[in-house]
Amino acid sequence: MVTFTLNGQERTFDGDPDTPLLWVIRDFEKLTGTKYGCGVAQCGACTVHLDGMPRRSCVTPVAMIEGSEVVTIEGISGTEADAVKTAWTGLDVPQCGYCQSGQIMSAVALLQMVPKPTDADIDGAMAGNICRCATYHRIRAAIHNAASSMEG
């Protein structure tokens, strides 16, 4: 039995301890905002926050998260999340949208760590989030906009 916090609520999982966290989130908790892309931490679509840090849930066995706090796109909140939401809608960042929950989780984590990121900071933090619609230019601009909106 694994006990953890999901978006602020205590949850338990008593299935196979090797089950990837992504499966638990989507199939058992029915939170389908977090996406399956590659299954091997190559694309970033499954990014969640694990104890406040970005983490690829597809390569995270649920046994690893005993006692941890997991936040998904459904539960992300706070100054950075609000700024990112406003910036994302302001620029209509998504095209097909499949990768965007992962993009947003990585962007929020970056802004929590680096409130005013440079292009290089953005490249470094977002390099593991692939977008087949190539919305990268809007993602970068939206992160800058979110950072600017948090100033002052």
Add this chain to the structure above:
Amino acid sequence: MNWKLALTGVAALCLFVGAGTLLSPASVAQDAKTLKPAASFQSIANERERSVALFQEAGKVIQHPRCVNCHPATDRPLQGASMHPHQPPVFRGDGGMGLPGMQCTTCHSAENTPVVGQADTIKSIPGNPAWHLAPIEMAWAGKSLAQICQQIKDPARNGGKTMDQIVEHMAHDELVGWGWKPGAGREPVPGTQAEFGELITAWVKSGAACPAS
């Protein structure tokens, strides 16, 4: 002369030679997966030659992709037996732990993690509690064993370690030890960490001589 018998003899000889030819690569392959015991180098009377031979044997570990991939010459780790640049593109960052928002722990755990429902080419994500890159001054990629040998002895390029600390690091460090248990889908470095530690110990005791090239 019985031609039938003669031909059978030739055929048998061909088979014999053929078998020998086949055995050679197999024994070489086996040699690459094991380490000769440090004690077996005692037969080399000249101490300097013995020391060099010990380090060359240890070099089978040191120059293996499992070790060199995290001793890259740039800020980007290497990956796989082919030692290609790490995918996704990740970079050194503070303490070799990655950049803000894309640290090693975004994907790597405290242990090797099997992946489910994937192609045979990717069986697990490697992991260790101390997962990080070696500092840039300890870069090994692209260097000869002789250059790496000099580097390992140089406190300015070995993390300020004494030779005793080098022995301890090689013989007992947990992240070094990961090389022998790298997880499904990755070839371990040759031999065992204990055998490797004995080779390094014997190398240091014999004067820590380096190969000429």
